[in-house]
Amino acid sequence: MEKPFYAGKKLGILGGGQLGRMLIQAAIDYDVHISILDPNPQAPCHAYAHTFTTGSLTDYDTVMAFGADLDLLTIEIENVNTEALEALQAQGKEVFPDPKTVRMIQDKREQKQFYARHDLPTSPFVLTDNRAAVLAEKARMPLVQKLGKAGYDGRGVKVLKNEADLAEAFDAPSLLEDFVPFEKEIAVIVARNPQGETAVFPTVEMVFDPVLNLVDYLFAPAQLSQAQVEAATAIALRLVDKLDYVGLLAVEMFALKDGQIWINEIAPRPHNSGHFSIKACGTSQYEQHLRAILGLPMGDTRLLSPAAMVNLLGAPDHRGPARYEGIEDILAIPGVYPHLYGKSETKPGRKMGHVTILGEDLPALTQKIEQVKSSIQVKSLPAAP
Amino acid sequence: MEKPFYAGKKLGILGGGQLGRMLIQAAIDYDVHISILDPNPQAPCHAYAHTFTTGSLTDYDTVMAFGADLDLLTIEIENVNTEALEALQAQGKEVFPDPKTVRMIQDKREQKQFYARHDLPTSPFVLTDNRAAVLAEKARMPLVQKLGKAGYDGRGVKVLKNEADLAEAFDAPSLLEDFVPFEKEIAVIVARNPQGETAVFPTVEMVFDPVLNLVDYLFAPAQLSQAQVEAATAIALRLVDKLDYVGLLAVEMFALKDGQIWINEIAPRPHNSGHFSIKACGTSQYEQHLRAILGLPMGDTRLLSPAAMVNLLGAPDHRGPARYEGIEDILAIPGVYPHLYGKSETKPGRKMGHVTILGEDLPALTQKIEQVKSSIQVKSLPAAP
Numbered sequence A, B: 001m002e003k004p005f006y007a008g009k010k011l012g013i014l015g016g017g018q019l020g021r022m023l024i025q026a027a028i029d030y031d032v033h034i035s036i037l038d039p040n041p042q043a044p045c046h047a048y049a050h051t052f053t054t055g056s057l058t059d060y061d062t063v064m065a066f067g068a069d070l071d072l073l074t075i076e077i078e079n080v081n082t083e084a085l086e087a088l089q090a091q092g093k094e095v096f097p098d099p100k101t102v103r104m105i106q107d108k109r110e111q112k113q114f115y116a117r118h119d120l121p122t123s124p125f126v127l128t129d130n131r132a133a134v135l136a137e138k139a140r141m142p143l144v145q146k147l148g149k150a151g152y153d154g155r156g157v158k159v160l161k162n163e164a165d166l167a168e169a170f171d172a173p174s175l176l177e178d179f180v181p182f183e184k185e186i187a188v189i190v191a192r193n194p195q196g197e198t199a200v201f202p203t204v205e206m207v208f209d210p211v212l213n214l215v216d217y218l219f220a221p222a223q224l225s226q227a228q229v230e231a232a233t234a235i236a237l238r239l240v241d242k243l244d245y246v247g248l249l250a251v252e253m254f255a256l257k258d259g260q261i262w263i264n265e266i267a268p269r270p271h272n273s274g275h276f277s278i279k280a281c282g283t284s285q286y287e288q289h290l291r292a293i294l295g296l297p298m299g300d301t302r303l304l305s306p307a308a309m310v311n312l313l314g315a316p317d318h319r320g321p322a323r324y325e326g327i328e329d330i331l332a333i334p335g336v337y338p339h340l341y342g343k344s345e346t347k348p349g350r351k352m353g354h355v356t357i358l359g360e361d362l363p364a365l366t367q368k369i370e371q372v373k374s375s376i377q378v379k380s381l382p383a384a385p
Helices: A018-030 A060-067 A082-090 A099-106 A108-117 A131-135 A163-167 A226-242 A285-293 A327-331 A362-375 B018-030 B060-067 B082-090 B099-106 B108-117 B131-135 B163-167 B226-242 B285-293 B327-331 B362-375
Strands: A010-014 A033-038 A051-054 A072-075 A125-128 A143-147 A157-160 A174-178 A182-192 A198-200 A204-209 A214-220 A247-256 A261-267 A307-313 A322-325 A336-340 A351-358 A377-380 B010-014 B033-038 B051-054 B072-075 B125-128 B143-147 B157-160 B174-178 B182-192 B198-200 B204-209 B214-220 B247-256 B261-267 B307-313 B322-325 B336-340 B351-358 B377-380
Touching: A010 A018, A010 A060, A018 A033, A018 A285, A018 B018, A018 B336, A033 A060, A060 A082, A072 A285, A082 A099, A099 A108, A108 A125, A108 A174, A108 A261, A157 A163, A182 A226, A182 A261, A182 A285, A198 A226, A214 A362, A226 A247, A226 A261, A247 A285, A307 A362, A322 A351, A327 A336, A327 A362, A336 B018, A351 A362, B010 B018, B010 B060, B018 B033, B018 B285, B033 B060, B060 B082, B072 B285, B082 B099, B099 B108, B108 B125, B108 B174, B108 B261, B157 B163, B182 B226, B182 B261, B182 B285, B198 B226, B214 B362, B226 B247, B226 B261, B247 B285, B307 B362, B322 B351, B327 B336, B327 B362, B351 B362
Parallel strands: A010 A033, A010 A072, A033 A051, B010 B033, B010 B072, B033 B051
Antiparallel strands: A125 A174, A143 A157, A143 A174, A182 A198, A182 A204, A182 A247, A204 A214, A214 A307, A247 A261, A307 A351, A322 A377, A336 A351, B125 B174, B143 B157, B143 B174, B182 B198, B182 B204, B182 B247, B204 B214, B214 B307, B247 B261, B307 B351, B322 B377, B336 B351
């Protein structure tokens, strides 16, 4: 008899950051046994897992040793050793999402070619192997150059608008995309279980910090036409179908002025753009991911309230133990909920937590977003006297 | 400078059961350091606390030693050593709710006299010291006899309807109440912070299992007149005001046929009747308790969706490692969310978990409640072959 999920089934998560931390919060309700692997012994998950192993996520032997005793493995970060995950899968362990899919997504060039192969809408592109190849495309500027690998949270991405930018282009295998004259950036989170059942979360609209190139805030439902929402949802469903995907997939997309929806990129895991679901939906993205990888029915993704999410980023010039200046003030605003990630030190621009905001409509949310943003700052604690 | 709650402030919880477990889930978002004391080394909290101490909650020295290193103490069960908590308070530690209040609530006779003293509506009663004194009240039958201390989940309570019941009356200091011809049992959860700010959750209506004398299911909002809801809310607010209370207080009440609301009893902690708030309100009862004892502003208690809660009780004749038979079936019902408590063994009638149900209205909820109740049973796992 297969071990039921609540009877000591051992789930291993590669990565012990905030996504793993919130996944543990959800897993407690399902009484799943959780093991975490993370290189940082003080990672956000360290106090909450049944077992916590300090080690590299990209080292084959470390991942193999971590998985030896587990029944099921998943990830909360893409940058993991997928060869080890495949070997564990070959041993008969369940690994979701499939390591082959994770490997494909790790490489933005592969991702992009996958869209093209399956007629999934995305921006026109070429693949370039070095800076010289980029220069040859200068007539197509403005362009966006993305390193095939190792890009994360805006790193490994350059916007090339003029000759000066071109001189700074990466001299490495890249994806070179036409700059998309988008109206909005949106995201959809979709989940699929091994039985093929799917569920799509409400579409969110993201507003970026132009300096840090990180999401400044987002809100749901997105301000889109019904046709655009349906197009975004259909793209997400087509993606998980074509990928034969199991687990949670975050799909970042562009909404163009002419109404088209194009895929920007995807992430094979819970995602920043899905945090709002913890407070605003019956099923959070974390519970949904668990349901999917445990082979359970998908949960209801209906929005119970319009919601917004503001990232709490480390303030410029502050490094060290974090102080959430103004947190009492934002807690006094009705419908404002902090989620602190427990990172031991703040750094400029580091994701230290997020705030979910519930409100009756977008104007109410917008007012609270501004209040929150003007009231809280993540600084470092003054040194002890 | 006082230690901010997120900067390693050490919160100790007396009791490591399901209420502590759900309190930890909420505390993770506030990055509070949690220590648990519980006599059972496999208590539901054991894997999730920063420190877990196995020891008696009623032993003075054990509680003193547990509290020595902590900044703030609270409880998730009433049956604790309040003398030790008072001594820790005298040392300058924060202890919420106040140990004096916990001690008063521990004794149902004291509780009842408190209501009488403050003109809080409750059933007529007398205090009796032994069975002979109970017999002397036989003309007032039907009566409810409650032991002053040690009653919990229906234990220590007898309904006295006839001579045969009288012969079985407890021969110990008791509270003897007139049987209340109530129409409904309801509950209100209220919270108050040290600044005196209060917040009241939506009123819930409880339906009891007549055999086990435990809540079978409950739903919110209760089917009451606006005047009854206002009366229940006013009683809860008057209670926390008169008690100068800090933390979460659960108030179980009777709604009488004539519209009156009477207090049944109170609990100085998160409560079974507040579990629905995890999924159905922006602020859960657990987050609210934390906000209160940390001196933070009270959270919004608005109901985002009508909700119901079904306790998952151990099936008769089943003892041993638990099997949640039919859990996949109930997960397929939209808006159904399990919360398993991770208790190592099931026993007949033991609270093993609960299920929250979201639905658009009471008829929709009622239908799902029946589906859930007829689909899931907590049995023991078959012995390994």
